Every structure is written in structure tokens, then in C-alpha cells.
Amino acid sequence: MAKFREAEAFDSSANSAYTMLPWRFTALDGNDRYVATNLVGEHLVLDRETIGKFARRELAPADPAYDELKARHFLIDDDTNVAVDLLALKVRTKLAPLANFTALHIFVVTLRCEHSCPYCQVSRANNDRGEFDMSRETALKSLDLVFRSPSPALKIEFQGGESLLNLPLIKLIVEEAKRRNETARRELAFVVATNLAVLDDEALAFCKAENILVSTSLDGPAELHNANRPRPGRDSHQRAVDGIHRARGVLGHYNVGALMTTTSASLNQVKAIIDEYLRLDFGGIFLRPLSPYGFAIKTKSYAAYSRERWLEFYFEGLDYIISLNRQGFDFIEHYAAMVLKKMLTPLQTSYVDLMSPAGIGIAAIVYNYDGTVYASDESRMLAEMGDQTFALGNVHRDSFEDIMLGDALLEPLTQSFAGSVPGCSSCAFEPWCGADPVFHHATQGDPVGKKPLSAFCTRSMALFRGLITRMEADDDVRALFEKWSNRA
The missing domain is CATH 3.20.20.70 (Aldolase class I)
Incomplete structure (x- = not known):
């Protein structure tokens, strides 16, 4: 018979070590809010202080953001590491159409x-x-x-x-x-x-x-x-x-x-x-x-x-x-x-x-x-x-x-993995974005392009921010967007 764990195991006020899974973050707006994303694009909107604590591995289990980060596969801890397997499954699902x-x-x-x-x-x-x-x-x-x-x-x-x-x-x-x-x-x-x-x-x-x-x-x-x-x-x-x-x-x-x-x-x-x-x-x-x-x-x-x-x-x-x-x-x-x-x-x-x-x-x-x-x-x-x-x-x-x-095809494809492209690899929006070598070749003479000067990038980032801010501001809009996501 398995023994029950000690009561201390359920004390959410105690600090416990956690391991961060791959994630990125970027500013959302001028209200001290940030978007954090993981490998497959699951995201959270967090304040600057919470982002800092999480990055420094100082986020306490009692913090309201801790369970959200854990549930969305941003971290694993001693309690469970199932997130690694789930994250891998979601990555395979994203890439399966290739x-x-x-x-x-x-x-x-x-x-x-x-x-x-x-x-x-x-x-x-x-x-x-x-x-x-x-x-x-x-x-x-x-x-x-x-x-x-x-x-x-x-x-x-x-x-x-x-x-x-x-x-x-x-x-x-x-x-x-x-x-x-x-x-x-x-x-x-x-x-x-x-x-x-x-x-x-x-x-x-x-x-x-x-x-x-x-x-x-x-x-x-x-x-x-x-x-x-x-x-x-x-x-x-x-x-x-x-x-x-x-x-x-x-x-x-x-x-x-x-x-x-x-x-x-x-x-x-x-x-x-x-x-x-x-x-x-x-x-x-x-x-x-x-x-x-x-x-x-x-x-x-x-x-x-x-x-x-x-x-x-x-x-x-x-x-x-x-x-x-x-x-x-x-x-x-x-x-x-x-x-x-x-x-x-x-x-x-x-x-x-x-x-x-x-x-x-x-x-x-x-x-x-x-x-x-x-x-x-x-x-x-x-x-x-x-x-x-x-x-x-x-x-x-x-x-x-x-x-x-x-x-003619393999060369631009090789250069179009956004996760390894300068300006994209560190961008929190990378899991949602794409690569358009034809556009960048036409406008900048290079299939990768200079991202700070790219109309494709600035347009896409503005779109991502606009969708998130609307979801964060209104639960009805979030419900509408969730419906749309399942019809695309």
C-alpha cells in the first residue's frame, strides 16, 4: 500500500525548486504587461514583477501564476514532470502536417x-x-x-x-x-x-x-x-x-x-x-x-x-x-x-x-x-x-x-525556420508567426530579411498584440475568438 505524503507536501506557502521549460517573453503594451509563450504557442499575460520572479526561479508555489505556468508547460517541479511529455506531443502535433x-x-x-x-x-x-x-x-x-x-x-x-x-x-x-x-x-x-x-x-x-x-x-x-x-x-x-x-x-x-x-x-x-x-x-x-x-x-x-x-x-x-x-x-x-x-x-x-x-x-x-x-x-x-x-x-x-x-526550393526553406532566424529566435511571437522568403526577397533582396525593417514582421506583431489585448479585456471576446480558432 502506498503511503500518504506528509502534510508538508501540500503546503503551498513553501518554496520548491522548479525547472523552466523553453519560453520567451515580450512586452504587450504600455501597462507593464508582458506576453510569455512556450514552444507550442501557449501563452500567459503576466506583469513585469511576476516575469522577473519566474525568470530568476524565485516564483513561489503560492503565487497565483505558478499553477498557470505549470498547467501550460512553462515549468516542471518535483510534483510532476508530465509536462515534458505533453509538450513533446504538442510539438509533434504542430509539425505533423509537414x-x-x-x-x-x-x-x-x-x-x-x-x-x-x-x-x-x-x-x-x-x-x-x-x-x-x-x-x-x-x-x-x-x-x-x-x-x-x-x-x-x-x-x-x-x-x-x-x-x-x-x-x-x-x-x-x-x-x-x-x-x-x-x-x-x-x-x-x-x-x-x-x-x-x-x-x-x-x-x-x-x-x-x-x-x-x-x-x-x-x-x-x-x-x-x-x-x-x-x-x-x-x-x-x-x-x-x-x-x-x-x-x-x-x-x-x-x-x-x-x-x-x-x-x-x-x-x-x-x-x-x-x-x-x-x-x-x-x-x-x-x-x-x-x-x-x-x-x-x-x-x-x-x-x-x-x-x-x-x-x-x-x-x-x-x-x-x-x-x-x-x-x-x-x-x-x-x-x-x-x-x-x-x-x-x-x-x-x-x-x-x-x-x-x-x-x-x-x-x-x-x-x-x-x-x-x-x-x-x-x-x-x-x-x-x-x-x-x-x-x-x-x-x-x-x-x-x-x-x-x-x-531553388530547399535553400529558402532551410533559411525559413523562424526558430533559428536572427530576430525571430528570441521573439515571443515566433510560435504563432511564419516565414515569407518571397516577400522578404521582393522587398529587401534577401529571403530572411532584416526583421526590424520588415513590414511582414511589424504587421504580424501588431496583429498578435491586438488579438491578445482584446481577449484580455473582455471574456466575451475571448469566447468568440476561441470559437473562431476551432473553425479556421
Whole structure:
């Protein structure tokens, strides 16, 4: 029979030795509060005095923070060391998706487009320029690479240009992918990215028959959307709205999604943009910034607003969405939800910008119309500006091993482990952040970048602080954010 422990073992006023597990901390705000995080991103907000005591190993078991630190795997003591095993399990859970490798495969089936968006991140061709369509041979060789991926789930996304201008090739790819999958036995899914302006009954019937999802662009109310996305007839918004309704009627309400891009014209209209998504009965919105590639640079659209101005836009929108939820609207901000998934759960997100090592090649890969393979959609956009740094090879001359194990991909991936990067390794936000070598190469000429000068870093850190302060200030917001984290 095991003996009961002596009464002194339960005396919480007595000091006991503890061992700190890996952790980091950083200032949260100007109110003497700090954020402490462990290896997997579990966090606590503590005051300066408590942080100091813990770091000096002077925190008494009777201190209210002691049990919280112990429960979140910041320390182990003589009472139990199970936290080491639990922490290791959570680290394995976070990193497990890396073994699946590439799940998203983007086919650029044409560069033709009838829109002339000034912020477009890729070069585009006129409707009659068929030489900018992907060929049958290129499509089939690209599919060879798709099915070499070890991922149990494969998603093929069709992009352009306007992808529906090459509908015959989309049909071929879907038919051939499904034929190959009879042997491969993967979880196969398809998405068509389209502005909906040329959507017809043939395309809708095909998407319905093959269970294809539709993703479109919606930048906000009519005046803003038409300015951001001009086309002949100046009716891009009406065509998008009509297309959304038609597609929902055939494919189902939740099989049609939309994304917006923030231009300088958007910055004072965040509530109107969100209201437009609500009016059209979308369940959420992704308030994303404009990327520094393609025509966004050539037309100076990217330089038209600073990261600080975008953050003002973002948090105004986030607070508005929180207020809508208080009024009973079930509406989510997807950027926050993906960050919160990393902050509040042991799970990883597949969003490329929030992955470490970087998501290029690992989370997504792009097969261009001419057979060139790029590490990400952003890599293709960079190439359209004349920079082929992240071009991995070509399906007509290179094997899967040449493309996926070549220096063009492995070198930036090796440098993108945020835990070993100067400026990141000591940052408390590192478990929640990601690495974006394409962005840093485009803006600083280096895949790692100088973190104090990085718009990516300052934007991300401001986002993390903003989410934490809102959770700390309001239990209802915390409950809302916890719900979002499980839906991302």
C-alpha cells in the first residue's frame, strides 16, 4: 500500500525548486504587461514583477501564476514532470502536417482576362491571345507531379487570368485527375477561381457535376469594386453579384466563396466592405493587405498606403465584426481565425504566410501556363516582374525530384525556420508567426530579411498584440475568438 505524503507536501506557502521549460517573453503594451509563450504557442499575460520572479526561479508555489505556468508547460517541479511529455506531443502535433507535403496545386490555365485591375499581381493577356493558354501536354505533365505528392489530400485550383476562358482544359484536367485517382485513392478536391463575369450555364453544369467549388473576388460595394476591378461595360460588381447568386443556386450556398483585396480606396470603407459581405450572406471575410508584386507595383498601388494605415483599417474592421457578433450575427474574420488557431489550439494552419518553415512548395505549388513550376502564387507574381528566383523548374524538362529537392526550393526553406532566424529566435511571437522568403526577397533582396525593417514582421506583431489585448479585456471576446480558432 502506498503511503500518504506528509502534510508538508501540500503546503503551498513553501518554496520548491522548479525547472523552466523553453519560453520567451515580450512586452504587450504600455501597462507593464508582458506576453510569455512556450514552444507550442501557449501563452500567459503576466506583469513585469511576476516575469522577473519566474525568470530568476524565485516564483513561489503560492503565487497565483505558478499553477498557470505549470498547467501550460512553462515549468516542471518535483510534483510532476508530465509536462515534458505533453509538450513533446504538442510539438509533434504542430509539425505533423509537414510529413504530408504539398496539398494545394495551382494550375494557371490561361493568362487571358477581360478585366484590367490596376492592382493585379500577374501579367494578363487579351481575350484573343490563345498562346497564353496552358496546353494539354503541359497539363498532363503537371498532373504527373501532382500525384507524386505524398499528401493524402490533394486540392487542384484553377487560376488565371480568368480561368473560365479555358474551360475545355479545366474539363480535361478534372477528368484525367479523377481517372488517375481511381488508383491513387487520394482525397481529391477542385476549386475554380473566377471573377464570374464570363460564367455561363455550361461552366455551372460542369462544376455541379464534378463537385467543384467556386472562389471569386468581391472588393466591396459597387462603386469600390468597379473602381478596383474595371472591365468593359463598367459592370464588374453587378456581374460578380449575379454570378454569386447563380452559382449558389446551382452549386449550393456554401460552395461559393469570395476574397477581397485592400487598395488605398478601400481604407476608409472597411464597414461598407463588411456590410456588403453581410448583404450577400457570406459567413466571414478575409481582410488582407495588398501584396508587393506585379501591377500592384507598376501602378504604385502597393505604395499607396503604409502598414500602419492598413493596421488601422484592419482593427477598425475587426472591432466592427466583434460588435456584429455581439448583436447576434455569426460572422468571422478569417485572418484572425487562422492566427487564433495557432495561438489557442495545438493545431497548425495551412495558410502559407503563417507557416515555419515557409509554406512555399510545402503548402502550395504553382504550375504556370508555360510549364514553369513556382514555389507559390507569389513566386509566380515575382517572376512576372522579371525575377525568377523562386522558379523551381519546368514540367517539360525536370523531374519531381529535380523540382522539389533543388536548391531553388530547399535553400529558402532551410533559411525559413523562424526558430533559428536572427530576430525571430528570441521573439515571443515566433510560435504563432511564419516565414515569407518571397516577400522578404521582393522587398529587401534577401529571403530572411532584416526583421526590424520588415513590414511582414511589424504587421504580424501588431496583429498578435491586438488579438491578445482584446481577449484580455473582455471574456466575451475571448469566447468568440476561441470559437473562431476551432473553425479556421
